[in-house]
Amino acid sequence: MPVAQQTPPPATDAPDASVRADVVAWFDRHARDLPWRAADRTAWGVLxxxxxxxxxxVVRVEPAWRAWLERWPSPADLAAAPTADVxxxxxxxxxxxxxxxxxxxxRAVVERHGGVVPDDETALLALPGVGAYTAxxxxxxxxxxxxxxxxxxxxRVLARVAAGEALPAPAQTAAEVRRAAAWVPDDDAAAARWSAASMELGALVCTARTPRCAACPVADRCRWLAAGRPADAHAHRRRTQAWAGTDRQVRGRVMALLREALAPVPHDALAAVWPDAAQLARCVDALVADGLVTRDPAPGEDPDPAAATYRLPH
DNA sequence: AACCCGGGGAA
DNA sequence: TTCCCAGGGTT
Structure with missing residues (x-):
């Protein structure tokens, strides 16, 4: 595996056709055999x-994806399911x-597109939960x-190969999008292969913590490696998200309780999952507002919280 | 632009 | 313990 620099890296972050070709060739040999890449995949399965x-x-998604698609193979199937089951x-x-x-x-795919996942960018972006990446x-x-x-x-791959940086900026920048767009080939099929291949290289070789440069097909043209793998320039701006004691942990516990509950849960029983009553109440209210939890009676209909029960929405 | 949102496994 | 993960929506 070539690690030493053989040819000078480009002076700019302009696309390098030889890099693209070698990344795609590497992908053809090393791509993981994931079910949503199978020949019999559906657009809904991909979505x-x-x-x-x-x-x-990926390792946690794969079994969940198989079970999900077996249970609800089409948009119409999922649209008709009880939300609690979902x-x-x-x-x-x-x-x-x-x-x-x-x-x-x-439900939007069923109502707007006759149950068929659209291939139009604007139509995809208009779907709930679909942003720029997913579209x-x-x-x-x-x-x-x-x-x-x-x-x-x-x-991360482009930050290293094209820009010589250890990691991309904490938030995606417009310049980054322009650079990525320049790297995508014009041809539809070639573009789709480059997208899959560059993503896979980042997942398997050009990883965040411990990149396997010795196994990289374009190590000899990587600006970051050529520069001696300099440290992350934006490290001082990254902050790790706290977990213990946060609302996210409380919400997770409430949802876990309600997923396993066979009947509506009284407020007192809900209180067992978290000691801070005020934080718990705030989180439960937020879950109700998010549509993840149903309160009976509905908020506002009965001011007595002690009489309320909670369950997953139907 | 900043903030919020779960959970698990690897380093 | 810390860090990372095929982001999206709201303010």
Missing amino acids: VSEVMLQQTP LRAWDRLGYPRRALRLQECA AAVRAFAFGRRSVVLDTNVR
């Missing part, structure tokens, strides 16, 4: 995978609002169309 993968690692099937993938939006998305990913991976797929992996 479901992208929503699940928005903030959950939230229980989402289980511990995290960020359960994604599950809610995925069902809203399924681009569905266009590329489900329909083989050219789009600028810019996720955390592609951002």
Whole structure:
């Protein structure tokens, strides 16, 4: 595996066709055999995978995705499901609002597009839970169309290979999007392959913590490696998200309790999952406002909170 | 632009 | 313990 520099890296972050070709060739040999990449995949299956993968690692998504698609193969199937079933099937993938939006998305696909996932960028972006990344990913991976797929992996690969930086900026910049767009080939099929390949390289080789440069097909043309792998320039601006004691932990415990509850849960029983009554009440109210929890009677109908029960929405 | 939103596994 | 993960929506 060549690590030493053989040819001078480009002076700019302009696209390098030889890098693209070698990354794609590497992908052809090393791509993971993921179910949403199978020949018999559906556009809906791809969309479901992208929503699940928005903030959950591949290894945890794969079994959940298989079970999900077996249970609800089409948008119409998910659209017709009880929301409580959807939230229980989402289980511990995290960020359960994604599950809610995925069902809203399924209903929008049924109502707006006759149950068929659209391939139009504007139509995709209008779907609940679908942002710039997911719309681009569905266009590329489900329909083989050219789009600028810019996720955390592609951002890191381009930051290193093209810009010589250890990691991309904490927040995506407009300049980064322009650079990524310049790297995407004009041809639809070639563009889709580059998107999948650059993402996979970031996931398997050009990883955040301990990159495997010795296994990288373009190590000899990487500006970051050529510069001696300088440290992350924006390290001082990154702050880690706290977890213990946060509302996110409280919300997770409430949702876990309600997923397993066989009957509506009285407020007193809910209190067992968190000692701070004020924080718990605030989080439960937020979950109700988010549509993840249903309060009976509905908020405002009965001012006595001690009489209320909580459950997953139907 | 900043902030909020879960959960698990690897380093 | 800390860090990372195929982001999106709201303010």
